Amino acid sequence: MHENQLSLGRSDALRLLRGVFPSIDEDQVAAVESTGTVNYLYRVGVRYAARFPMQSQDPARIRATLVAEHAAMREFATISTLPCPLPVVIGEPDEGYPLPWSVQTWIEGGIATPHSVASWRAFVEDLTTLIVSLRAADTRGRTFSGDGRGGELTAHDEWIAYCLQLSDGLLPVDRLRRAWSSLSSRQRDPH
Structure with a gap:
């Protein structure tokens, strides 16, 4: 998809996530089907989601972006009238994945379509x-x-x-x- 796209499989995500959640079971990490083109998205149990940038970039720039996103999420939560994700942690890169990444809470739901909205x-x-x-x-x-x-x-x-x-x-x-x-x-x- 991207010229400088990083590879990140489920085993890579699990390895990185165990740095944050050491006791997480393998069956608690699942790729989320998405049309997104910026991040790989993984469910972490029923409470969290992890986002891993797809494109190789300067790690310091990615970290600054994630810090700003987490601040924006916290601020949005103070004014949102609906449940919204909250930041949990910024994960560290390792020898197999070179960029910082993030974890936030998961809000259960689906994409609104003409056929999915009940009311x-x-x-x-x-x-x-x-x-x-x-x-x-x-x-x-x-x-x-x-x-x-x-x-x-x-x-x-x-x-x-x-x-x-x-x-x-x-x-x-x-x-x-x-x-x-x-x-x-x-x-x-x-x-």
Whole structure:
């Protein structure tokens, strides 16, 4: 998948995890099927999940990213209206895997799809309550201007147009196009 992708099998994950959880049984560690392209994900018993970066990078940079993620997880937990993962530990690299990695609590659940949500009304109410809570949170002057996930909406115009084209017949595409246009035009000219 990635040019500089690291290999990490279940036995490697188990070896690394035993550095944090010395008495963990082999059958308590299981790969999680995921479409993710950034981390290998393993369940650790019923309470935890471990994330191992897929791409070889500077270990100090990875550690700094994990420290920042753990701080963000703790802060998010203080304002979230829904259960959310909490940081547990940043694991150490070893001779078989060269990068720091992380463990957090596992929240049982599934990906929301048109067929998996038991009550769309409850789902929308929960999501709305969470968004309202997030929008009310004190950012302490922090801003985000990254790319990829988040950042400038206008940088995603082409991708959104493509996704909406593929979603015709599944979603209210005309309404979503108008909403996207309104949101991205506000970002172009915030006044």
